[in-house]
Amino acid sequence: MSKTVNWGIMATGKIARTFAKAVKFAEGANLYACASRSAEKAAEFGKLYGAEKSYGSYEELAADHNVDIVYVASPMSCHYENVKLCFEHGKNVLCEKSITMNTAQLEELIAEAREKNLFFMEAMWMKFLPSFLKAREWFSQGRIGQIKAIRADFSNPVEYDPNDRLFRADLGGGALLDLGVYPLTLTSSFLGCEPERILSEVNVSHGVDMNEAVILKYENCDLTSKTIKSDKQNTKSNTEMK
Ligand SMILES: NC(=O)c1ccc[n+]([C@@H]2O[C@H](COP(=O)([O-])OP(=O)(O)OC[C@H]3O[C@@H](n4cnc5c(N)ncnc54)[C@H](OP(=O)(O)O)[C@@H]3O)[C@@H](O)[C@H]2O)c1
Structure with a gap:
């Protein structure tokens, strides 16, 4: 047992x-x-x-x-x-x-x-969603084909509250670390390589980033299914539990 x-x-x-x-x-x-x-x-x-x-x-x-x-x-x-x-x-x-x-x-x-x-x-719950896992499986099987571009976004209406961690820079508030990590994780999970260029436009208010648009430019990345990595390779920080 x-x-x-x-x-x-x-x-x-x-x-x-x-x-x-x-x-x-x-x-x-x-x-x-x-x-x-x-x-x-x-x-x-x-x-x-x-x-x-x-x-x-x-x-x-x-x-x-x-x-x-x-x-x-x-x-x-x-x-x-x-x-x-x-x-x-x-x-x-x-x-x-x-x-x-x-x-x-x-x-x-x-x-x-x-x-x-x-x-x-x-x-990172997103990596365990059945739809996410299925999309990765299809991609690795070549059923989706070559990736030309990934468009991903995530946003949430939140009312301003100076005590909420979301609006407190000292607690790591702001959109990028709260929600931006999801589209970025999605992209890196599929491509498994580093972008050559990152362009971003940020809207700052109350001392934190309220929203941003980010463009990741991959110039030397093979965007066919053979580049996809297993979850184990992607989460390099995971080590076996004692
Ligand atoms: N996976 C997801 O879907 C998801 C969703 C929401 C949030 N999150 C993540 O979970 C974390 C917490 O988010 P949350 O929405 O639960 O935040 P929250 O409601 O503000 O709770 C954070 C808790 O952290 C503790 N804490 C420790 N040091 C603190 C400090 N200096 N100031 C304020 N609180 C402090 C407090 O608990 P005690 O008073 O008991 O010590 C507080 O209740 C964040 O990293 C966030 O990104 C993940």
Whole structure:
């Protein structure tokens, strides 16, 4: 019989609640613990979603020996330090998007995960959508043919709220890191190569990017199906869970 995986949820915001509800439906997954910066919030969250343990600090969650993997659901600007904390305690991590604020942070975390043989993955749900997987399968079988262009967008009407992480630059707010990552992930998942040129037009307001248009120019990329990589190759940050 396969082992039950004990999940710990770090942060108790909107997406953490969605995750806590969903984890019940995942085979072999047990919502074991949750943590908040406030002990009260953690206790309320733990009670609501049936976690055995609730902690009033992220450190305590990371240090719990019974936690197999931590789901990091804090705002973007906290991910780097939250993931580092988990790695210090030898914890596997599933981290919300955008996984870090920049490439340097991500490269450092990937290197640490590899060194410690820890599982580390961005919670990019789009890569698990049946329609996405089917499109990739058809592309790899040559059923779609050669890619001439990819047009992808994602937008959401959101009312301005100065306290919302979306409008707070200090928390990694703005459209690119919140939604722009989806079309960019879609593109890189299919093409698997780096663009030679990136052109962008950004509309900034309230100190964050409200929207942007990005053109990625691929000049030396073979856009036929043979270039498609497996999910394993594409998510280089994934290492086997201990
Ligand atoms: N995959 C998806 O579909 C999806 C959807 C929405 C969001 N997300 C991602 O999930 C992450 C969280 O988004 P969210 O919408 O859940 O945000 P949120 O509702 O604002 O919750 C974020 C939580 O992070 C914790 N936190 C830690 N440090 C914080 C700080 N300095 N300021 C504010 N909160 C802090 C807080 O929990 P405690 O007070 O309990 O510590 C807070 O409740 C983001 O990376 C976002 O991109 C993913």
